[in-house]
Amino acid sequence: MKKTITISSILIIGITILDYMNLPSSFLGLKTSNMNWDFYMGSLNVIAVVVLYVITYNVLDQREIKKEKNKNEISAILMKNCYEECNYYIKMLNKEMVEKHIIPKIDFNSTNPTIMINIQNDPFKNEGIIMDLVKDGQITKQQITSYLNIKQKFSQYVTMRITFFDAPYIYEPLKEELSHLISIEIKKINYLIQE
Known part of the structure; x- marks a missing residue:
């Protein structure tokens, strides 16, 4: 030029x-x-x-390229943050926390226990922004499929962990599978960020 x-x-x-x-x-x-x-x-x-x-x-x-790169980095950061929060809650839901602090506050007669729903939803609080980035084409079909899969597995794990708090043979396999899926997605995001 x-x-x-x-x-x-x-x-x-x-x-x-x-x-x-x-x-x-x-x-x-x-x-x-x-x-x-x-x-x-x-x-x-x-x-x-x-x-x-x-x-x-x-x-x-050049401006458009920078703008698109910025959007891609933001989407990766938001998804990584979500997965890291899922890991945080998985670690937080240990035996002592569940039995001493969560179970006494759960109303098992309720169809929507507030504490359980809050824990299930908290890591996904930026979902509206993530879905906007999906519409904008910044997040691939595979990435959003993995995100939704992890969200569903996390919700299932939290429900089983609290509901069957005294049956580790039920919730431990879910925890291992979920942790494995999260680890894979975080590695993929770290690879994308490094490019």
């Missing part, structure tokens, strides 16, 4: 100097009155417009 601008500038300056000093008439014997100056000026205008178009296109294209 710089080469095009430099060559165009030199060409315009050269022709202008030749015309101003009337060098074609003085040294070469050319009659400048025979030259079609309207064609020359039209050509200069076309060259100027093309050069300005190329410059503008490149500047706008």
Whole structure:
């Protein structure tokens, strides 16, 4: 692009100097009155417009590339944060926490125990932003499928962990599977961020 601008500038300056000093008439014997100056000026205008178009296109294209890269990084950060919060809750739901602090507050007669629902939803509090990024094409089909799968497995794990708090043979396999899925997705996101 710089080469095009430099060559165009030199060409315009050269022709202008030749015309101003009337060098074609003085040294070469050319009659400048025979030259079609309207064609020359039209050509200069076309060259100027093309050069300005190329410059503008490149500047706008670079801005759009930066904007898209920023959106991709934001989507990766939001999803990674969600998965890290899931890991936090998995660790937090240990035997002592569940039996001493959560179970006494659960109303098992309720169809929607508030504490359980809050724990299930908290890691996914940025889902609205994530879905907007899906609509914008920043998150792939595979990424959102994995996200929804982890959300469903996390909800299932929390329900089983609290409901069957005294039956580790029920909730431990769910915990291992969920932790494995989260680990895989975090590795994928870390790889994308490093690119």
